[in-house]
Amino acid sequence: MKTVYLNTLSGGNFEVLCQDIFLQYYKVPVENMPLVNDKGRDLIIHSPDGDIFVECKHHPHNPIGRPVVQKLHSAMITENVSKGIIVTTGYFSKDAVNHVNINNLPIDLIDRDRLKEIAYGVGYSLLLSESDDKSGSMQYIPPESGEIFKDHLSSFISRTLLSYPNSISSELAIEEKKSVLVPFYKVEYDVNATFSTSVGLIHTEKCSDTLYLRQQDLSLCDSSFSQCFPASSFKSYDPVADMTCVDQSGPAPTMNELTKTAYEYIINKHTRSVSYDGRNNQSYTKTCAPSKKDILIKDVTHVYIPYSDIEFLLHDRKRKMSLAENHTSSFFVLNENFLNCEICNSKISSGMLCNDCGAVVHVSKKKSHGLKCSFCDKTVCISCSQYFKKYLFFKKPVCSACAIENKLKTKRYKIS
Numbered sequence: 058m059k060t061v062y063l064n065t066l067s068g069g070n071f072e073v074l075c076q077d078i079f080l081q082y083y084k085v086p087v088e089n090m091p092l093v094n095d096k097g098r099d100l101i102i103h104s105p106d107g108d109i110f111v112e113c114k115h116h117p118h119n120p121i122g123r124p125v126v127q128k129l130h131s132a133m134i135t136e137n138v139s140k141g142i143i144v145t146t147g148y149f150s151k152d153a154v155n156h157v158n159i160n161n162l163p164i165d166l167i168d169r170d171r172l173k174e175i176a177y178g179v180g181y182s183l184l185l186s187e188s189d190d191k192s193g194s195m196q197y198i199p200p201e202s203g204e205i206f207k208d209h210l211s212s213f214i215s216r217t218l219l220s221y222p223n224s225i226s227s228e229l230a231i232e233e234k235k236s237v238l239v240p241f242y243k244v245e246y247d248v249n250a251t252f253s254t255s256v257g258l259i260h261t262e263k264c265s266d267t268l269y270l271r272q273q274d275l276s277l278c279d280s281s282f283s284q285c286f287p288a289s290s291f292k293s294y295d296p297v298a299d300m301t302c303v304d305q306s307g308p309a310p311t312m313n314e315l316t317k318t319a320y321e322y323i324i325n326k327h328t329r330s331v332s333y334d335g336r337n338n339q340s341y342t343k344t345c346a347p348s349k350k351d352i353l354i355k356d357v358t359h360v361y362i363p364y365s366d367i368e369f370l371l372h373d374r375k376r377k378m379s380l381a382e383n384h385t386s387s388f389f390v391l392n393e394n395f396l397n398c399e400i401c402n403s404k405i406s407s408g409m410l411c412n413d414c415g416a417v418v419h420v421s422k423k424k425s426h427g428l429k430c431s432f433c434d435k436t437v438c439i440s441c442s443q444y445f446k447k448y449l450f451f452k453k454p455v456c457s458a459c460a461i462e463n464k465l466k467t468k469r470y471k472i473s
């Protein structure tokens with residue numbers, strides 16, 4: 058498989074590339090017309106059913122409009138040619154597509170996606186660019202700041218910690234936020250593989266997916282990471298002015314290393330162990346691993362994801378957390394140690410913020426280190442709460458303020 062970066066090609070290079078692709082695809086001579094005065098066709102495919110005129114348009118970011126279709130069509134009429142092809146590294150305008158369809162023109166419109174497919178079939182992997190989608194720009198997620206970020210963080214914490222009467226957002230104050238843009242490769246690919254044995258087809262693996270490789274070491278990010286960053290998360294921006302906020306650790310890999318690693322991960326991810334019954338009714342297991350030719354790497358994009366270290370106050374107590382931002386409250390968590398119970402140190406899946414002392418504690422059916430006051434519903438840690446007995450054996454939790462106010466005879470919990 059030969060990898061070609063479309064953005065490195067001149068218009069002339071692109072014609073030569075198309076010439077080779079059509080030569081291998083049609084297996085007939087393909088003539089490249091002189092660049093000057095090409096009379097509205099760049100290539101002629103000398104097919105046994107008659108010549109095919111080909112117009113090549115290397116415009117990755119612009120649509121091909123109706124005039125290009127009309128020009129090729131009139132060249133076809135003049136030369137009495139009955140089939141035409143327009144191939145572009147970009148896409149076609151609606152107007153151009155409608156013009157072909159309404160007039161039933163014998164012209165095939167091949168956009169970048171279809172060109173990639175055809176090229177792939179004859180041994181070319183076409184990628185738009187080695188790094189960015191638009192040359193000179195960077196694709197990244199800008200770090201958030203201010204109230205928007207605070208809202209996302211507070212929604213995130215609220216999903217784990219109950220806090221009453223003060224809400225998490227009223228108890229949260231962000232003190233410091235430091236972000237670096239960490240470079241990744243976003244690899245978009247298709248897998249289309251079928252597996253057969255003597256009993257016939259036993260497995261089909263067909264999907265489109267995205268994976269992320271960290272630039273630093275080409276390590277694969279797990280699928281929960283990919284889910285946090287759908288392809289649409291990234292936008293093109295002018296390069297950030299202050300490159301000190303871009304993580305520069307490690308040299309960029311070569312495209313060969315990158316695609317080689319990507320293929321390995323993809324093959325590994327889509328390898329299945331399939332059980333089937335043989336003709337003799339015996340059960341067999343076959344490892345179905347897609348091969349490179351079953352995989353189409355559609356695009357590799359260099360993207361940057363903001364990794365942020367946050368210092369914040371929660372009920373006036375200093376906390377820290379690290380996360381990879383995605384402009385939602387379901388960001389990718391890198392470090393959330395503050396969500397460990399302060400009393401038993403267990404990881405909190407459900408917990409409370411003590412509205413008396415600011416402790417973060419766990420709550421569970423079996424044993425909780427956080428309680429709700431029976432009188433005022435305040436969430437309090439077990440150190441800040443007391444209990445009184447009702448009907449001799451029911452222990453009822455109560456906060457210190459309510460214990461005094463109601464003149465209760467209370468005892469402190471034994472903390473274990």
Ligand SMILES: [Zn+2]
Nearest residue numbers: 398401419426
């Ligand atoms: Zn605990």
Ligand SMILES: [Zn+2]
Nearest residue numbers: 411414438441
């Ligand atoms: Zn407390």
Ligand SMILES: [Zn+2]
Nearest residue numbers: 430433456459
């Ligand atoms: Zn109370």
